[in-house]
Amino acid sequence: MKTLYIVRHAKSSWEYEDIKDIDRPLKKRGINDAYLMSSVLQKKIASPDIFISSCANRALHTAVIFSYTFNYPLANLKISKSLYSFSDGYLIKTVKALDDGFNSAIIFSHDHGISSFVNKFGSKKLNHFPTCGVIGIQFDTNHWKNIKSGQTLFTEFPKQYR
Numbered sequence: 001m002k003t004l005y006i007v008r009h010a011k012s013s014w015e016y017e018d019i020k021d022i023d024r025p026l027k028k029r030g031i032n033d034a035y036l037m038s039s040v041l042q043k044k045i046a047s048p049d050i051f052i053s054s055c056a057n058r059a060l061h062t063a064v065i066f067s068y069t070f071n072y073p074l075a076n077l078k079i080s081k082s083l084y085s086f087s088d089g090y091l092i093k094t095v096k097a098l099d100d101g102f103n104s105a106i107i108f109s110h111d112h113g114i115s116s117f118v119n120k121f122g123s124k125k126l127n128h129f130p131t132c133g134v135i136g137i138q139f140d141t142n143h144w145k146n147i148k149s150g151q152t153l154f155t156e157f158p159k160q161y162r
Contacts, residue, residue: 010031022084099144118137133158
């Protein structure tokens with residue numbers, strides 16, 4: 001079995017006009033939601049074997065907060081330029097390229113790609129994946145490259161806990 005956890009980055013700020021999209025920081029609410037949801041997840045699951053984040057500031061900051069909560073070494077956090085995409089293609093490639101030595105992985109990325117991935121590979125369809133939402137999907141395979149249809153284990157969203 002392989003288990004994938006996907007986290008959409010927390011709420012980002014649009015306060016700064018002169019910065020690129022990739023550099024947008026988290027809002028205070030986003031930071032609070034990341035601590036909230038990482039705590040919720042930490043009580044629900046064992047620490048994933050690998051943490052991988054989009055290189056976008058908002059996703060990376062979310063991943064750092066989750067890493068802190070899970071006591072995951074920041075030096076081991078993988079940063080992927082290709083996850084800074086709003087297509088599920090890069091998410092699929094990232095998951096299918098995971099080392100089979102990892103039985104679980106957590107990926108921090110962006111919607112629309114997350115929603116497309118979840119609707120393609122999960123058993124529960126979603127119209128929209130909210131910021132700092134977390135989903136767990138389990139695949140009945142020993143090889144990440146062979147993932148097909150998985151079983152959605154749970155979805156958790158910040159508004160459930162506010």
